[in-house]
Each structure stands twice: as structure tokens, then as C-alpha cells.
Amino acid sequence: MTNTKFYTLVDGELDKILVQLEKNGSHLPKKEEQRKSYALLVWILKFYGLTNNYTEYITDGPDDSSCDIVFNRKTKADEEVYYIIQSKWNKSTNAESKFDSKDIKQSINDFETIIAGKKTKSQNLKFDSKCTDLVAHLNRNGRAKFVFIGLCNDAEKTHDNVETFRTKYKPKISLDILDIKKIKNQYIESEFKEVVVDNPLDFEYRPEDVPITIQIERFSDNYQDILALSQHKKAFIFLIKPKVIFELFEKFGFQIFYKNVRNPLPKSNYNEKIAETLKSQPHLFWFFNNGITGITETSVDIGVHAKEIILGNLQIINGAQTVYTIYNLYKSASTAERTEMDKKALISFRLIVSKDTPLNNSITQFTNSQNPLLPSDFYANDEIQERLQKESYAYNLWYEKRRGEFRSKPENITVVDKDTMAAIYLACHLEEPILANRRRDLHFVSKLHDKDGLYEFIFTDKTNYADMIASFRLFKINIISTYSKPGIDFPPDDRSLMPFLTLSKKVLGKCLAKKFNDSAFNLNSYINKHYNDTTFRDQHLLTRTFVTKQVFNKYFLDTDSFTSQQNFNDFYSNREFFEKIKQWFDGMELSFEKVEEYNATVKEGTLPIKTRSQ
Known part of the structure; x- marks a missing residue:
């Protein structure tokens, strides 16, 4: 926008x-x-x-x-x-x-x-x-x-x-x-x-800024209804009423989840089950629901007679769906329905006292079972992801850094998840299609946690959304021209096109730089300005055809069947092999005229090998 x-x-x-x-x-x-x-x-x-x-x-x-x-x-x-x-x-x-x-x-x-x-x-x-x-x-x-x-x-x-x-x-x-x-x-x-934004006309109270009072439900005469642990970390398990959940979300909104790696997923069937149980069988809610897990950085001691505690910097790291569903149901309920829920329903609250961020992330990961987490979920709050999303708001292609965070969108806006965008950016802009195709499981893994992690390689201070969206737009053009579907809104997951996209962008950049006599030609800016132009799309198709013929004729056709098969496999899986091909194209003196002449005079032969689709 x-x-x-x-x-x-x-x-x-x-x-x-x-x-x-x-x-x-x-x-x-x-x-x-x-x-x-x-x-x-x-x-x-x-x-x-x-x-x-x-x-x-x-x-x-x-x-x-x-x-x-x-x-x-x-x-x-x-x-x-x-x-x-x-x-x-x-x-x-x-x-x-x-x-x-x-x-x-x-x-x-x-x-x-x-x-x-x-x-x-x-x-x-x-x-x-x-x-x-x-x-x-x-x-x-x-x-x-x-x-x-x-x-x-x-x-x-x-x-x-x-x-x-x-x-x-x-x-x-x-x-x-x-x-x-x-x-x-x-x-x-x-x-x-639908999140609570920073309000310049108010002094916002974030969970880390103000003390939060939590009312605890106590039942037995000897007050043995709270479980307290004091081993590696101090922790407590106690019971609360729906009203406490409602008031917590009413005051802080989604900020209470900001250290959680995702917002509640609104289309989850599990949400519907939570709402149905709380509304129809509130006395069974505790038996059917796992409750919520919160982390506070403030030291907490709960006395044997305590019926409320004061917490600092509280964040819900597990059970976001439970909180969001209870809030919405409670908000729409009548006074009588609220009274009934508070009278019969109980929610387990597991409170952990910890400032250990890696431990907190691990707790979040291992306590999510209804909707398993992906590696990329743990980077939803990363500063680079925050910046890229804000940059994306200047376009009609919004960057989804947190799964399910956009609960609606304008008609002319497309939302793209960060996993898809990272793979296309890695292949098209960073020219690493092998890593984009074969190591997607490492795109959002830090090298601090895995020596092969690629997060720091893909996302740096230099990573900007203008380059990302240029890569995406070129990939979309590639898909449209391949599948002849002009109305396509989102590219299918055809990873076999990635290496050809990388090389065709390289050739396209060389031809445009030659055309405009500009050695410092900015291809991404040009793509973002002209990606809808018929002339530009024809230029891209021209260079892609050139790349396909060059690669096929040199590496797949002009050799024996065994070598062709090996070259074909390496083209999609071997970074060193692909790097040699990139260097080969780097050494070419190219222009649109030379590319067009080559395409007109050189034909593609029949592959003497088994392709990936066979």
C-alpha cells in the first residue's frame, strides 16, 4: 500500500x-x-x-x-x-x-x-x-x-x-x-x-512496564492447592478463572504474546473446541484444556494464604489460543453467562520465573503440540523480520513474519510468508538456488545452533524488502510464462525452476546494463518499476530461453548419457558445480541482440537422461 x-x-x-x-x-x-x-x-x-x-x-x-x-x-x-x-x-x-x-x-x-x-x-x-x-x-x-x-x-x-x-x-x-x-x-x-498498536495519545502500559495482578483460586483449608518448584528454575502451577484471562488480554491485547513466536491461529479447529467446552461444559474445562504457560522475569514468592500475586514483565509463551478464545467468548457473553463461566470453569496457569531466553524458547517449542512450531516461527520477533515487514507495507505484497498474524487484508494485497520469500530471495538475489531448494530446513536456523544454519547468511542489515520483492516478482513472471497462467496470484512450489531463474536474472542484468550503457545498473530497481510491462516480460523470457539452451546444450546434451545424467543431478544439488556455471555466464559478453541471435539459430536437443519429473 x-x-x-x-x-x-x-x-x-x-x-x-x-x-x-x-x-x-x-x-x-x-x-x-x-x-x-x-x-x-x-x-x-x-x-x-x-x-x-x-x-x-x-x-x-x-x-x-x-x-x-x-x-x-x-x-x-x-x-x-x-x-x-x-x-x-x-x-x-x-x-x-x-x-x-x-x-x-x-x-x-x-x-x-x-x-x-x-x-x-x-x-x-x-x-x-x-x-x-x-x-x-x-x-x-x-x-x-x-x-x-x-x-x-x-x-x-x-x-x-x-x-x-x-x-x-x-x-x-x-x-x-x-x-x-x-x-x-x-x-x-x-x-x-487486530493488534493493539502503540498509542501516541495515551501512555501505553506494556507487560514489561507495569506490575500485573493475578487473582489465584484457592480451595482447601490448608492451602495445598499450589504446586511450587524450586530446582533449575522457580516455577508454580495454580488455577485462575476466565475473568482473569479476559482482564489480562483486555488491558494488554496481543502485547501479552509478543515473546510468543506466533499469535493465536484464528482458523484452528482447536480454538472452536476450546470455545465450545467453555460455553457448554465449563465444569469440564480444566479436564479438557492444558491451560497456559507464562514467564516472568521478576522474582516471585507465593504465600500459603495468598489469593493474588503481582508479576512483572509477564509474557504468555504457550496457550495463546486458549487466551484469545476465552477472551472473545467472555467478551461476547452476557452477565449471566460470565457468572456461570467464572463459577464453574478453571484454567491451569503454569508460571515460570526465568530470564533465560534460550530456555524460554525451548519451553515454547516443546510445549506446543496442537499446532507444531516451524523453525521460522522462532524469528517472528527478530528485529530484521520486524523491519522487513514494515518495509513491505509500502507495496501490495505484505511480508508475513508471524504465521496467521493477518486476520484480514485489503482486496489488492497479497500476503507472502517469510519461508517462501526467504527461499526465492536466496535463489534469485543471493544466487544460491541449491541452498534454496535443498536446505530449506536451515533457512531459519542460526549458525550458533547448527554449523550449517543459514539465517545469518540470508538476513543481514543489508537485506531489504525492495530486493526481496524484486526477486519474488521475477519468480512470479517465471512461473506465469512457464505455466501460461496470467491470472496466477501466487507461485506454485516448483523448485526445479530456481537454478534457471538465478542464471536468467544474471543474463538479464548484463543485457540491460549493456542496453543502458550503465556498469552500475540496478536491476532490482528496474524490475520493481517495470515488472508489469510487456516489454520487460518479453526480455525476461528471451534471457531464460537463452540460459536454458546454453545449459542444456553444454552440460546435458553434448556429452555421453552417464555424464549428462551426472551433470543434470549436480545442476540441482552441487553448489560447486553450479558455481562453475555461474562463472561461465559471468564471462560472457552479452546484449539482447546477441541473445536473440543465439536463440534463433541454436535449437534444443532431446535430453538423453531421466528428468526429475520422470
């Missing part, structure tokens, strides 16, 4: 907001730019879940295309916080551009004027009153958050100004810049993953 497309989506929403506001008799600015800035503020407030009527505190900004708002609200920890937001509208032609540095600097100046209590009186008395209240709040050592919002890209030239403001006023006053990329990414996370 490009910034321009996202801008169009938001712009349509703003028009609807303005129509509704006019119907409600709201006082709106007269100028179009300020009307849109006003609507953008309202949209932002709604998107981040502010349901109260804060719009009455909106006032026209210092220029013709901005609006300001000041309001206060309490956090979940009952702390009063003031929010000062300035939104600035820009035209769709600027959606791919960067902020004008003057706008950011002017906004920071406005914020400092408000802090100093020197804000010029406006026509909105409620806004002015809030500014006065803000100054008094700051004098009482209160917390405040300033936010600048615009539908342009971040401007690096203003980073020093932003950091200067933050340093000057921390820790009680903070500043956020919400650009179109950040808003778009959070929109995707919220709308299509």
Missing part, C-alpha cells in the same frame, strides 16, 4: 467526517485546508480510541492549513496527562514527499509558546482555558505529551530540533512526530492484524 493510496483512503474518511460534523452543527473552519486539518484531528482521535467529545477543544492553527487541540485524560494507572496536538493538512501530491522542515520547526515553536504560557488568545474560549490548565498542570510536575501530525514522510533535517526539544523538557514532557508512514503502519497493524 503506497503512501498515496493510503492518503486516498484517509481522505475519503475525512470527507465523511466533515459531512457528519456539519450535520451535527459543529463549528468548522471556512478554508478547505483547515477543514481537512480539523477532520484529520477527529480521525486521529477516533483511530486511537478516544471516544469522548474532545472536538470542542479544537481550534484553528497559526496558519491556513493546521489545527490544534489541547485536552487531558487519565491513564489506566489513574495518572492525569495533558495532550497537545497539531495537525497539518497537505495535498495528495505531497504524500510521498517529506515534511517541510519549516512546518516542524514552527510547530515546535508553538509548543514551546504553550509551555511558557504565552499562547495568543484564540476565538475558542475552551481551548484557551485548557492551555491555562496545562500550564498549571506542568507547574504541579504533571505529565504532558505534544504530537505533530501530517500526511508526509519524516524529514531527517528536523531530527536535531526534535531531539533538542525532548532533551530540554524530559522526563515529564515528550514529543512525537506522526508522519504518514507511521500512521499507515499502525493502521495496517490495527485493521488487518
Whole structure:
């Protein structure tokens, strides 16, 4: 999803907001730019879940295309916080551009004027009153958050100004810049993953940031209903009610699973069984369900009379499906149904006290039996995977770093799992089709755990999604031309094409560099720009035909049957053999004219060997 497309989506929403506001008799600015800035503020407030009527505190900004708002609200920890937001509208032609540095600097100046209590009186008395209240709040050592919002890209030239403001006023006053990329990414996370995003209009409480109170169910008079272990690691097993699960997820959402390697898989049959048992046979829930496993880094001791414990940095590492299903069922239940569930249902909670990340990952791996984990699942939270996914949001091909994380998607978006993308990238961009085909089990295995692990080879700081999607697009063209299915949405798993794809991309790059007389020609950028062009597809087909004829005639046909068979097998399995073929093509002086001439004069013979399909 490009910034321009996202801008169009938001712009349509703003028009609807303005129509509704006019119907409600709201006082709106007269100028179009300020009307849109006003609507953008309202949209932002709604998107981040502010349901109260804060719009009455909106006032026209210092220029013709901005609006300001000041309001206060309490956090979940009952702390009063003031929010000062300035939104600035820009035209769709600027959606791919960067902020004008003057706008950011002017906004920071406005914020400092408000802090100093020197804000010029406006026509909105409620806004002015809030500014006065803000100054008094700051004098009482209160917390405040300033936010600048615009539908342009971040401007690096203003980073020093932003950091200067933050340093000057921390820790009680903070500043956020919400650009179109950040808003778009959070929109995707919220709308299509249904996860709780970082809310710039709130002070989010993550499991690692705030203490979490868990109510424990106790039954026997001598309180021997908790199992405590103190061997390699301290651990406890106790019982909780559905209400505890509901409140836990209600407060933290999917953040409670962020150290889990996957979100609950929404289409799993096991989810349905959990819901059915809890609803129809709550008294049997404990017997049918394995419960959940959580890890806390905070030292915990549970007294013999304790009915609640306080945990720090709690993460659910196993039982995500159970948590998510209980939450959804409890949320939709009536008061009577909730009472019945809490009265009869019990959930086992296994709590482990550990800061040992490898051990925690092992626990996650070995306690998942209903939906076995893949090696790639353990990299869902890796920084590189996070970055690649965010980069993918700029395209119509989204990168799935965590299985099942996208619960819906726009009609024009395709989601590709990281296992598929890694294999194609390894073959096409890193030119290692043998590793892509034969060692897929090692693509998401670290060399720290296996000497043949390939994760660090495939994924580095230089790995970027533009190169990945170029590889994918070329592979898709290859598949379409091979199977003659122009409407295909996703490439089938035909690994036999990988070596030919690697070589044809190499030849394609040499021909295009010759055509444009550019020794530093960027093939991936060219692919991403022209992959839908008929001319480009014809060029790719031309080079692939050339590669196929060259390889067949030199290695499979012009030799005896035994050698041909050996060469054929090595072509798909022997890295050293394939490297020699790559070097052979590297040494060729090529152009589209030479390739076309060769294809027209040289024919392909019949293979005197058994192919992989025979």
C-alpha cells in the first residue's frame, strides 16, 4: 500500500467526517485546508480510541492549513496527562514527499509558546482555558505529551530540533512526530492484524512496564492447592478463572504474546473446541484444556494464604489460543453467562520465573503440540523480520513474519510468508538456488545452533524488502510464462525452476546494463518499476530461453548419457558445480541482440537422461 493510496483512503474518511460534523452543527473552519486539518484531528482521535467529545477543544492553527487541540485524560494507572496536538493538512501530491522542515520547526515553536504560557488568545474560549490548565498542570510536575501530525514522510533535517526539544523538557514532557508512514503502519497493524498498536495519545502500559495482578483460586483449608518448584528454575502451577484471562488480554491485547513466536491461529479447529467446552461444559474445562504457560522475569514468592500475586514483565509463551478464545467468548457473553463461566470453569496457569531466553524458547517449542512450531516461527520477533515487514507495507505484497498474524487484508494485497520469500530471495538475489531448494530446513536456523544454519547468511542489515520483492516478482513472471497462467496470484512450489531463474536474472542484468550503457545498473530497481510491462516480460523470457539452451546444450546434451545424467543431478544439488556455471555466464559478453541471435539459430536437443519429473 503506497503512501498515496493510503492518503486516498484517509481522505475519503475525512470527507465523511466533515459531512457528519456539519450535520451535527459543529463549528468548522471556512478554508478547505483547515477543514481537512480539523477532520484529520477527529480521525486521529477516533483511530486511537478516544471516544469522548474532545472536538470542542479544537481550534484553528497559526496558519491556513493546521489545527490544534489541547485536552487531558487519565491513564489506566489513574495518572492525569495533558495532550497537545497539531495537525497539518497537505495535498495528495505531497504524500510521498517529506515534511517541510519549516512546518516542524514552527510547530515546535508553538509548543514551546504553550509551555511558557504565552499562547495568543484564540476565538475558542475552551481551548484557551485548557492551555491555562496545562500550564498549571506542568507547574504541579504533571505529565504532558505534544504530537505533530501530517500526511508526509519524516524529514531527517528536523531530527536535531526534535531531539533538542525532548532533551530540554524530559522526563515529564515528550514529543512525537506522526508522519504518514507511521500512521499507515499502525493502521495496517490495527485493521488487518487486530493488534493493539502503540498509542501516541495515551501512555501505553506494556507487560514489561507495569506490575500485573493475578487473582489465584484457592480451595482447601490448608492451602495445598499450589504446586511450587524450586530446582533449575522457580516455577508454580495454580488455577485462575476466565475473568482473569479476559482482564489480562483486555488491558494488554496481543502485547501479552509478543515473546510468543506466533499469535493465536484464528482458523484452528482447536480454538472452536476450546470455545465450545467453555460455553457448554465449563465444569469440564480444566479436564479438557492444558491451560497456559507464562514467564516472568521478576522474582516471585507465593504465600500459603495468598489469593493474588503481582508479576512483572509477564509474557504468555504457550496457550495463546486458549487466551484469545476465552477472551472473545467472555467478551461476547452476557452477565449471566460470565457468572456461570467464572463459577464453574478453571484454567491451569503454569508460571515460570526465568530470564533465560534460550530456555524460554525451548519451553515454547516443546510445549506446543496442537499446532507444531516451524523453525521460522522462532524469528517472528527478530528485529530484521520486524523491519522487513514494515518495509513491505509500502507495496501490495505484505511480508508475513508471524504465521496467521493477518486476520484480514485489503482486496489488492497479497500476503507472502517469510519461508517462501526467504527461499526465492536466496535463489534469485543471493544466487544460491541449491541452498534454496535443498536446505530449506536451515533457512531459519542460526549458525550458533547448527554449523550449517543459514539465517545469518540470508538476513543481514543489508537485506531489504525492495530486493526481496524484486526477486519474488521475477519468480512470479517465471512461473506465469512457464505455466501460461496470467491470472496466477501466487507461485506454485516448483523448485526445479530456481537454478534457471538465478542464471536468467544474471543474463538479464548484463543485457540491460549493456542496453543502458550503465556498469552500475540496478536491476532490482528496474524490475520493481517495470515488472508489469510487456516489454520487460518479453526480455525476461528471451534471457531464460537463452540460459536454458546454453545449459542444456553444454552440460546435458553434448556429452555421453552417464555424464549428462551426472551433470543434470549436480545442476540441482552441487553448489560447486553450479558455481562453475555461474562463472561461465559471468564471462560472457552479452546484449539482447546477441541473445536473440543465439536463440534463433541454436535449437534444443532431446535430453538423453531421466528428468526429475520422470
